[in-house]
Amino acid sequence: TVARFAQNYMFRSRYFPYIAQLIIGGIDNQGPHLYNIDPLGSVTEEKVIATGSGSPVALGVLEPVYSDNLSFDDAVKLAFKAVAASIRRDAGSGDSIDVAYIKPETGYRELTLDEKIPLYKEYLRYAPV
Numbered sequence: 001t002v003a004r005f006a007q008n009y010m011f012r013s014r015y016f017p018y019i020a021q022l023i024i025g026g027i028d029n030q031g032p033h034l035y036n037i038d039p040l041g042s043v044t045e046e047k048v049i050a051t052g053s054g055s056p057v058a059l060g061v062l063e064p065v066y067s068d069n070l071s072f073d074d075a076v077k078l079a080f081k082a083v084a085a086s087i088r089r090d091a092g093s094g095d096s097i098d099v100a101y102i103k104p105e106t107g108y109r110e111l112t113l114d115e116k117i118p119l120y121k122e123y124l125r126y127a128p129v
Contacts, residue, residue, distance in 0.1 A: 002026065003035040003043055011041025021051040027104055054086025054093035061085045076101070076111070077119065084123035096128060 003024045010018065022037040036049045048066050050058035061082040070078065076099060086093040097120070099111040117127045 003033075003037065006037050007041045007043040009041075010037055010039060023049050023051060025102060027102055032102070050082065050086075052086075052093065054083070054090035057086045057089050058082040072101075072103075080116075080119045081123050084119075087124065 006022055006024060010020075010022070019039055021039060022035075024035045024037065026033055034046055034049060035043055036046050036051075037043045047068070048059070048062045050062065059082075062078065065078055080097060080099060083093070083097045087095060087097070097116065099116060099119075100108065102108050113128065120127045
């Protein structure tokens with residue numbers, strides 16, 4: 001799988017590691033999967049993942065609310081809310097949010113700016129220009 005390939009690649013460079021934490025997601029015959037790969041190549045399968053300096057804040061928003069029964073729209077709003085909370089509390093989190101998802105019917109897709117503007121206004125009280 002792609003996660004195993006990335007794990008092996010990161011592990012081989014453990015003495016001169018890439019300072020990156022990878023998130024790899026996809027769908028196979030058994031359903032959706034989300035993997036976390038740390039800089040030394042350790043891989044774990046998770047339900048929610050956040051990386052970067054704002055990840056403690058994001059996880060604090062995600063973990064109490066996430067469930068396998070969330071609707072698609074509620075899941076998108078929850079992810080946006082988690083990153084928005086990080087932006088408000090961590091200068092290193094930047095000021096923009098990209099939202100991507102994978103569905104069996106449509107494959108990989110990112111939300112357009114027009115789709116994100118209502119979320120920006122709701123969770124950050126501004127819209128990007």
